[in-house]
Amino acid sequence: MFDYYMTRLHELTVVLYAFCVLLYFIDFLHHNRKANRVAFWLLAFVWLLQTMFLFLYMLKTGRFPVLTIFEGLYFYAWVLITLSLGINRLLRVDFIVFFTNVLGFIILAIHTFAPVQFESHVMAEQLISELLLIHITLAILSYGAFSLSFVFSFLYLIQYNLLKKKKWGARLLRITDLSKLEHMSYVLNVIGVPMLMLAVILGIQWAYLKIPEMFWLDAKVIGSFGVLIAYSIYLYLRVSKELYGRSLALWNIASFLIVLINFFLIGNLSSFHFWYT
Structure with a gap:
């Protein structure tokens, strides 16, 4: 006990x-x-x-x-x-x-989460399962942050086009101002990127323990790194290059498309889902 x-x-x-x-x-x-x-x-x-x-x-x-x-x-x-x-x-x-x-x-x-520290095989397997649970939770939370960030960027583009075409009306008033939309999109990515980074770290450890053969070449691992790189570039453009506006919103939307591809398409090609069941 x-x-x-x-x-x-x-x-x-x-x-x-x-x-x-x-x-x-x-x-x-x-x-x-x-x-x-x-x-x-x-x-x-x-x-x-x-x-x-x-x-x-x-x-x-x-x-x-x-x-x-x-x-x-x-x-x-x-x-x-x-x-x-x-x-x-x-x-x-x-x-x-x-x-x-x-x-x-x-x-x-x-x-x-190293199973060698436990004499009980049951305890070791339970710990590996809990490692997987923490990994999935962090990954889903990061994807949730990226999803909301995408929504804010999408609304940014709508508002931007309405203002550019000078289409005043109720729709324009119901969407908040451009600076707030851009800021919220950025804040959510600031939260999502480190969460995904930690999820990837834990996921790699879980994969090493469960399927050590060639797990680096698994489609899910490659896809997750792709998502992490895309959003890291977003933060680099925003913080270091001071890129704002429509271009940054388009990059954020493109990054979210990578999230969808990784979650729905690449996930089905991954050997990891075999081990989840």
């Missing part, structure tokens, strides 16, 4: 860490100090949980946990989180903090 509750706490740690990465991503793009503060204290709580787990493991084994790859991964994740907290508090280098935490999340996820 104790091992069961410890496993649940490890999974909670991964979920909390995922929220940290999301908030640090927002801060990375916009220098949002409020998001940075919330992420810092959330990460501090994750660090506290990890330190507690590390201490309990040392009490159980009677040694410092670095003698195996499995132990080393956990200590490595702990070191990365510790360094991230120090950099965030002392140096305030957002670029380093964000990517350090992405790496830390990858290492922590590999450690948490």
Whole structure:
């Protein structure tokens, strides 16, 4: 029973860490100090949980946990989180903090969902199933954000054409102004991109555990990377190139078409769906 509750706490740690990465991503793009503060204290709580787990493991084994790859991964994740907290508090280098935490999340996820840590085959299989559940949940949430972003971009184009053709009327008044439509579309993509990135990380780990042969060439993996790249380019165009207006809305709509292709068409070509059942 104790091992069961410890496993649940490890999974909670991964979920909390995922929220940290999301908030640090927002801060990375916009220098949002409020998001940075919330992420810092959330990460501090994750660090506290990890330190507690590390201490309990040392009490159980009677040694410092670095003698195996499995132990080393956990200590490595702990070191990365510790360094991230120090950099965030002392140096305030957002670029380093964000990517350090992405790496830390990858290492922590590999450690948490590695079935070799469990003597019980049933517990190991249950953990892999829960890894899949978290992966699917994050992916669907990101697709939901992209869907709403698409709606805002589509409304942007409608409003843009109405204004260009000077078609005044009730329809024009019912659609909000262009700047708000564009802003909401962008905000939803800022939320969706890190969610999809974390979903891809967890999905790759699940695929490695369940179908390690040639999973990199699976259509679903390639399609997911395609979606992630398309929306990353959108954020790059918006933030670095300061692209606005109709062109950006068209790119966002094109990116959502890739989402639909990946979800409906490529999903049917993927070997992953065989394993979902």
